[in-house]
Amino acid sequence: MSVSEAALQGWASEYATKSPQQIIKLALENFSNIAISFSGAEDVVLIDMAMKAGKPFRVFTLDTGRLHPETYRFLEKVRSHYKITLEVCTPEAEALQQMVNAKGLFSFYQDGHEECCGIRKVAPLRRKLSTLNAWITGQRRDQSPNTRNAVPVIQSDTTFNRPGELLAKFNPLANWSSEDVWAYIRAFEVPYNELHEKGFVSIGCEPCTRAVLPNQHEREGRWWWEEATKKECGLHIVNIE
Numbered sequence: 001m002s003v004s005e006a007a008l009q010g011w012a013s014e015y016a017t018k019s020p021q022q023i024i025k026l027a028l029e030n031f032s033n034i035a036i037s038f039s040g041a042e043d044v045v046l047i048d049m050a051m052k053a054g055k056p057f058r059v060f061t062l063d064t065g066r067l068h069p070e071t072y073r074f075l076e077k078v079r080s081h082y083k084i085t086l087e088v089c090t091p092e093a094e095a096l097q098q099m100v101n102a103k104g105l106f107s108f109y110q111d112g113h114e115e116c117c118g119i120r121k122v123a124p125l126r127r128k129l130s131t132l133n134a135w136i137t138g139q140r141r142d143q144s145p146n147t148r149n150a151v152p153v154i155q156s157d158t159t160f161n162r163p164g165e166l167l168a169k170f171n172p173l174a175n176w177s178s179e180d181v182w183a184y185i186r187a188f189e190v191p192y193n194e195l196h197e198k199g200f201v202s203i204g205c206e207p208c209t210r211a212v213l214p215n216q217h218e219r220e221g222r223w224w225w226e227e228a229t230k231k232e233c234g235l236h237i238v239n240i241e
Helices: 005-014 020-030 040-051 070-084 094-103 112-131 178-188 194-198
Strands: 034-037 058-063 085-087 134-137 153-154 169-170
Touching: 005 153, 020 040, 020 134, 020 169, 034 040, 040 070, 040 178, 058 112, 058 153, 070 085, 085 112, 094 112
Parallel strands: 034 058, 034 134, 058 085, 134 169
Antiparallel strands: 153 169
């Protein structure tokens, strides 16, 4: 299905305070060519809700080649638990090889994470989204006060829209807190990454993620050598444009 910008804005207003389950139901009923972006705890909650909605859906994940061993085990656990196909998106080999040959494996500590994330995450995501009409993410407003505090439950993804076409983006958990997510995980025995038991809250690539201390914000464990307004990899840059 193809929808207009006005229709999306209307839904965003109508569903601004509705439950994640209602937002997911709306998304799956109106788009057949739609997929859930999966990497963390929030995304598995979305998968669980989508399963309960009883509508067809797809799931994709970005394998950057630098994930924790625990994360790879987590991906397999979710695939097996829900008996779903995981569409794995990987970096373009030539671009990755050129960067690593020229700069080594840890250049991001010196010149920022944008180039590495651009090759390992953003480019594979762009390729995947070019085949979809809509996608579902686990973004929450409280994940990052600097970049996500205004995330709507439904929006047009102006970053990844194709020329002349609208890409719908659903953020069903925008109004939820981390406590809401974990209450759902415990209530419904949803699989989660074992790194959460080791002090990791927001989990990305292994070299760019570390555990956080009590009372630290979850995003402080991501790209900790950079200042707070840069703690996005480019997947959700529409938030700060």
